[in-house]
Amino acid sequence: MIKRQALAKAGLNQTAKAGRTAFFALCILWVGPAAIAQAVLNQIEVRGNQRIETSTVLTYAGIETGTPVTAGQVNAAKQRLLSSGLFESVEVTPARGNLIIEVQEFPTINRISIEGNRRLNDDVLEGLITSQPRRVYSPSTVITDARAITDAYFQAGRLAATVTPKIIQRSQNRVDLVFEVTEAAVIEVERIGFVGNRSYSDRRLRQALSTKQAGIFRQLIRRDTFIEDRIQFDRQVLTDFYRSRGFIDFQVLSVTPEFSRERDAFFLTFNVQEGQRFKLGEISVTTDVPGLDVAAFERVVRARTGQTYSPTRIEDTIARLERESIELGLDFIRADPVIERNNRDLTLDVAFNLTRGPRILVERIDIEGNSTTLDRVIRRQFRVVEGDPFNPREIRDSAERIRSLGFFGNSDVTTREGTAPDRVIVDVNVEEQPTGSLTLGGSYSLDEGLGFAVGLSERNFLGRGQFLNVSVAAGIDNSNSSLTFAEPNLLGRDLTGSLSLYYRSTNNFNADFNTDELGFLPSLSFPVSDNGRLELNYRLSRDTISDVSSGDPDIPGDNGSSAIIQREEGRLVTSSIGYNYTYNSQRVGLDPNTRYRFEFGQNFGGLGGDTQFVETLALAGYDTKVLNEDVGLSATLRGAALNFTEGNSRVIDRYRGRNYARGFTANGIGPRDTAATNEDALGGNYAVGLALEADFPVGLPEEYGIRGGVFYDIGSIWGLDDTAGTGGEVDDDFHLRQVIGATIFWTTPIGPLRFDFTRALEKEEYDDERTFDFRVSTRF
Template identity: 90%
Template sequence: MTMRRAELRAAGRKAAARWARLAGLALAAGCVSGAVWAQASFGQIDVRGNQRIETSTVLTYAGIEPGSPVTAGQINAAKQRLLASGLFESVEVTPARGTLIIEVQEFPTINRISIEGNRRLNDEVLEGLVTSQPRRVYSPSTATADARAIADAYFQAGRLAATVTPKIIVRDQNRVDLVFEVTEAAVVEVERIGFVGNRSFSDRRLRQALGTKQAGIFRQIIRRDTFLEDRVQFDRQVLTDFYRSRGFVDFEVLSVTPEFSRERDAFFLTFNIREGQRFELGEISVTTDVPDLDVAAFERVVRARTGQTYSPTRIEDTVARLEREAIELGLDFIRADPVITRNDRELTLDVAFNLTRGPRILVERIDIEGNSTTLDRVIRRQFRVVEGDPFNPREIRDSAERIRALGYFANSDVTTREGTAPDRVIVDVNVEEQPTGSLTLGGSYSLDEGFGFAIGLSERNFLGRGQFLNVSIAAGIDNNNSSLTLAEPSLLGRDLNGSVSIYYRSTDSFNADFNTDELGFRPTLGFPVSDNGRLELNYRLSRDTISDVQSGDPTILGDNGSSAIIQREEGRLVTSSIGYNYSYNSARTGLDPNTRYRFEFGQNFGGVGGDTQFVETLALAGYETKVMNEDVGLSATVRGAALNFTEGNSRVIDRYRGRNYARGFTANGIGPRDLTATNQDALGGNYAVGVAFEADFPVGLPEEYGIRGGVFYDIGSIWGLDDTAGTGGEVDDDFHLRQVIGATIFWTTPIGPLRFDFTRALEKEDYDDERTFDFRVSTRF
């Protein structure tokens, strides 16, 4: 038994040794095989499956030369390059007995491309977004990108839920039809805009400031109620500017939360804001550390005053004034740095404008690129600096804003870079031009003028010179008005505005028993005389005709002749006059967003040749403001006019008529009248005065309807004639005040602003032609 066990153990040891030798041989064989695959060469490369693509093209993408040693990694890289070419749907690379087999399956070619399911956006628009092309190789990644581009177009149109699916229809000869299936979905509108945290201004007032609007009754025409994220981001900045211009220096938009409605067809926008406190200007001072600099000379140009509402615009205006004063005094490189000290107890901000001498950096040159039509000088004149002037970053920023404000360019970038020396700066201006011409078609209607149409052609950048050209023709049932105007905003390269107008106006028994015909030529020249004031000089040469006056004796019963005064005035006269007009408008600087006042005064002197000699004086003063947290607007206007003929008499075509001096009457409803004439002809007056007070306010309707209410009170008169002979003493040209009260409905619509006036005359003459209701509509396309 013991011997048997010993024999078995010896046999086991021999078997184990034999298996060990076999395992070693197998391991050695595996190592040899791995060494061979780690690097091999193939004497032949066999390309299979290609139909349209040449074998040489496949080998080029593979990048493997016959007979060259390659590794498994290089073979895998060759496969990836072939797949990345976009030519093949699948690629297999297989080594077999000295031959490398590359088997490919080509992508099909596109037979045709179609878009289905689109109704809101036409094929031409969408096809311009598709980069896939017929008779080219179909690429799934390209088709997916095209579908995304189409979906983005619908997103910009407010159809956020629109989907686009690319599909292929297999045809013969390895071709496919590429079809983009569109599901448009409904427009996702902004149904409601709300605010959290606003105490000083109502939701209604803040919504007026935003570019995004709530969906209203004209939602199919107005597209500002469509949810666009870019517009919402813009509204954040608009809201910030709104508050900070009104003294809320700590204002912040904490978040904007868009919420989908349950039906996923509308958005609810909520602006979460923090207003902070309203600050006023405290102590205003000018300081300096520049030796021999007279601070008193700079203090005189500061317009900011203690107690005014703080506004970044007011501070920027003061900085500009101080730096401009330094240049006028011959002091270069002077900078005005506002140092603001906050007083939370008094809610004031003390501002010290510290005058310092900045780095001595000069403008080396101004390079302009991107303008193919606009002349360089049009862009260059927006800069207040030229080559060799001291470099002022604020002035460069202002110049960039002026270039953008021209409206000639879709994009404009103004940047600076170091010049040929550390103390030199090059200003780069890169612009992208956009169309500046427009064709206007329109219609109008009023109770006085009836229906009318208008056609106009305008070009804001005529011949690339920055000039304004406008041709307009407007005609009604019995009147027309045509004009041609060419304006140069920078005459002789200076801040001079020159224009030339040729006009033709005519009426055919327009609210009168006679016709008129006026053909004129009017050049003007305007220039600033202060920050808010401008002076305009003008000349007028016109040929004015009164014709088709009904003849006869109006004092005889049954005779339908016109007034003897108008009969004497029939005929043609040439008017040649020179004049001036001064205007002051606080809105030109825009330092106060809630208050605006303006003043105009001008005179025209006839007799520089021609057939008439006269002096005409015109004056106007107006004031507008907003109260009750800017929800209510108030305005007051006073206007007056006087026409004095030094030789001869005025004519009805020269005298003042119309409703500019008192609403609630027809075009010739008030003023001197010949009571002996059958039609009691309105004659117009040499003198006119009018005072108007008006208030507009919300009426409780959602502001997206665009409807506001208003009330007004007018008082005015037109009076005075030169000669009343031949009328039997029945001409009333005395001074009679008219008083009118009224209520108004203002309606802002996509076709233009509408105004509905309901009036009642508190004081009038028996012969006045009153109108208790009036409205006007005008639209442009």
Template identity: 70%
Template sequence: MAITMLCLIGNGAALAQSSFGAIRVEGNQRIEDSTVLTYAGIEPGQRVTTGQINDAKQRILGSGLFESVDIQAGRNTLTFVVAEFPTINQISIEGNRRLNDDILQALLSSQPRRVYSPTIAGADARAITDAYFQAGRFAATVTPKIIPRSQNRVDLVFEVTEGAVVEVERISFVGNRSYSDRRLRQALSTKQAGLFRQLVRRDTYIDDRIQFDRQVLTDFYRSRGFVDFRVLSVTPEFSRERDAFFLTFNVEEGQKFKIGTVDLATDVPGLDLALFDGAIKIRQGQTYSPARLDDTIARLERRAIEEGIDFIRADPVVDRDDTNLTLNLTFNLTRGPRIFVERIDIEGNSTTLDRVIRSQFRIVEGDPFNPREIRESAERIRALGFFTVADVNAREGTAPDRVIVDVNVEEQPTGSLQLGANFSLEDGVGLVFGLSERNFLGRGQQLDFSISGGVDNVDSRLRFVEPALLGRNVTGVFDLYYEATQQFSAFFNTTSLGFEPSISFPISDNGRLELNYRLSDDDISDVSDDSSIIIQNEAGALTTSALGYAYNFNSRRTSLDPNTRYGFEFRQNFAGLGGQTNYVETIVSADYGTKVFNEDIGLTANFIGQALNFVEGSSRVIDRYRGGGTVRGFKRNGLGPRDTTAINDDALGGNFAFGVSLEADFPLGLPEEYGIRGGVFYDVGSIWGLDITQGTNGPVDDDFHLRQVIGATVFWETPIGPLRFDFTRAIEKEDYDEVRNFNFTVSTRF
């Protein structure tokens, strides 16, 4: 692309400034001469220097339309000889397996039927490389190549060499004194590479995830009272083989603060502070956390609305006492600006109805504007799980005292299909099929269908959930089920067909009340001739019509303590309103869990008590409690009253049951990336009580007999879920009980 200057004057100095009567363009096929001359910026007869001619050449090259530009200068003619870039015929990406074409094509600026530009192709290659970088493949390389075609066209090919995933081999911390590295690693979304590194991708180094973990770590500490906590730096270091990262979080914990005094103040004339005393749940001596502070502010502002006092804002004033490591709080109730919600605009929802999104707002058009309520509404919309993006913002309305709330969402798939198999020591191998839609017809309703079972049992259910029945904070549920067993840990068959509608609603911050009804047909059939006479006499089908209620208290609904949870449930069912059975069933359960020793050890306690009292007639084996979940270490139907005088040695179940379980889980000292923890537990309980105690060849022992079991557990976090292996030993049992010394389950733990 050299510049050729032809001049007949013979004087080089004379070329320092020349004029040309004609300016021509040669070599162009698609681009008009006028377009090239426009980029050149030189007019015929204009006196130009060599530098100006070079600038014109650079402007033509800078247009991105030409591969090369030569300049030929004659006595009276300046000629630009150009070579156009070819047109892109098609674009393909080769060598990519981890990221599909659709993802990578969306990153490209180069397009078919447009002019090929090496600069743009190079930028596209870098964009693809960055996508692999975000996926943890730091060794990925992308090379753009062109394949010439006829008519000055080329095929553009991006050749990808993906390279291996760069994993996080080790995560360590510097400066942490209160919590171990192991506990802090549990809080992070980034994980160390473990046994299932080919299936679990949270051990892949992704820079955005590391930035997210900085905030996660900050929230973890500040929710536990460390108000001065800071992440000073995060240092990633490549291994010598350049196939793994070693991450080091350098942190500064600071001191742990508790709540000191808590006071109320106001500058609003005539405002009675006594109205707000019950809204303050934060107490002196509690560990300080931003969540406790925000909860108290929200309670105070809601109380003002309940009392009909609008535009009240609760501004916290924090007085720090470094000597006693306490924060003294004063909530100052002030009058905020008089601003109203003009309207709520919703965009981006093509399937979800507007009313589903609007139901997450506690305000409507015309209500006083409260920024806190808008933020909480945004969180509730995101918690629906219907959207990948849910942004809620307020802007000025048609007047200074009006705001418009804009809701912008992007929907995501909400349906799922489940196909699989399950296995248990008692039930063997079973198949599972399920369909689920969490946003049925865009109405925010949930529809589930599932069927599972094995050789000897089947369980199928259709469940419909309306979370806002009649537009209120009432959940309506409709369950239709069919269950059948065939000699399933017993010597008889059972079938149950029924439906259970229910409604539930909150009656306090943590408590919900449920009202339910059940209509079912329960059949016992094909009872073996060798079975207990008690079960033989219970054979046949009976219809049950039962009304019931349940009160449930769960601290997790408004939990401000990250380490402790507790719950309680009281349930009663009354059968006899129609049907052929007449009884009262009462179930009481409670659970508690906490973490101790700097949150490295988890402690849980569970209690359940059950009673079945028949008003008329007697219970049947299909109704009675037969040991499921009461005490571990026993087979299904393995404890409780049993007709040992029958040939089949039948388990009869009991009308009463209770169980208490105490458990601790702890690290075993193994590398954390294995995901293995240990545990120990102690269970105690019993099943007892029959209406009829005369068995096949004599009386049946239905007395209360205590069972006690101790055990050890191995917890293993795997991609298919948390696995649990229980090794048990019954230290107190009856001779006729059937024990199981080992059990394997998929379990969750606190």
């Protein structure tokens, strides 16, 4: 009974206590917490600050004496002090009308160092760090710096690299900041595969990509490093590859990177959907502009029915039509392609509709970022100037021309509205890159032996867009030095002016005589069509043949050099003018699989000097890819003729060398004096040669960069002006040489090399054959 009464009394007490608590809570809600917690500050005391002034602390706190302060204002002051980044810790304590602010300052950075980095040097990494010595240490800034260094290694393919920031305490509240780098190994692309490709092999598609498989030169070639941004770029490259070949529906469905089991390499798989290849159907030009003569525009259209569809071909036609409108004095004419798809016969009918666009003018062109390159070098890449009609396509073409200069690492061309709705401002923002190069190297040739070369070139001389090159090369018994200067925009026009000085000498170089050639060669070149270019040149040279061997009468059979060369000994001055026309389909490149080139030129000697002659040179070349672009075919036909109208040609002028038939030494074919001691090669006034070649894969992994090839050459060098006094031992008749051969093409970091193994099917007894040769591979 007593126990129950005690419990009841305790319950009443609890109930009463709860009631009082609820009452006070209601009071707080009714009156408000601010009124309960307000207190008037008499004094604010700041403790712990060493470098930072007390006034600065109070400014960040934002609290003044003599005013009521709530608990919320005290907490807000603490947060403002912490967010300033100056203090490691902050305590704000009210005490009997006073406010005590106690701070612990962040230390200052005494020194910053990076340790453990070998692949990326300090200069590169320090440029990524925003923390600086003698500044306040900020943990958030240091974390950002560590992430920036990690990203740099990520871009270099070292995905497992880690960066750990550490601090070393020093006196006077200072610290040394150290970024400890663990670089890890490069993550390479071990294999690139494709799924869904039917028209082109994996090998051909890998050739188009920027990313390459890891090969035997993995330590020198870094394009086999896995970089995510490069993979995204390759998606677009692959799309452009297919669409330029008529696959308008092509898509890259996905790119799957897969880690190897050892986690040291990636396997990339491109999942593609090719679609069908389309050709051009009916091509027409239409217009809704009154009085516009469509026939005048149809004449400039180069696209033809049956050609493979290509966006480049369409863009080229649009550019031709719009240029034609400007030449006819018609402004604001736009060519809009209207494409109709015919799925049944896989063709695309294209109607180029000529319309009058909006009347918008270019107000001005603003250029920024060029500290070295002059504004006019960039401005001349635009076909428009201030006040001309605005053409978006022409602006895009100008941007491409700026990028193709090679002067800038990055260039952006954008447009924005001008001072009026019918005005446009073109903004050009560029980032310059080094344009000079120094070359030091050695060489070895079976004909020339050991040699060295030194070269200095600048593609943007003094920021004027001019080209300057100085080179010196020398071998055991020959030397070649040259100085070349070129101005690509002479007189403010598309006119290239160049000036070359050269000096060449030989000392018994594959012959029993010495030569010296000192020359001066200015030239002008300019376009005469989209693919054609004409060059006008002048040559002034002093050519010397010396130390010709006359034989030793005391040595039986030593007749010395040929009597022809003995007559040609001496020094002559040559003064000639000439022209050279070049037609090269690579300049436009509408067909990515087929390229052809034609050259024709003549030189006329006799403007002063000691010689009078007419020299004619011609070349025709064709290059294509077949069998889904896995096999390359090429054919090159070249010829030359040298006709002296007064006097005779000399051995230094005549044609020699292997350009007209491979499989022989430098002086291996052509007219020869068999009575001379060394059966001197005399060179010929006429030369012709046809070279047919095919290259193909040999089944080795593509990353080795090795392809095979076969070739067939047929050619001859013949003809002399005067063979008198040689005893009938000189053969300068026309004799064809035929050579077959096999080639190994090897793409290496030092350049594309080729190794030729040859056999002569038809030759003369005195020819100097060479069954093996290697050199840098070139075309045309």
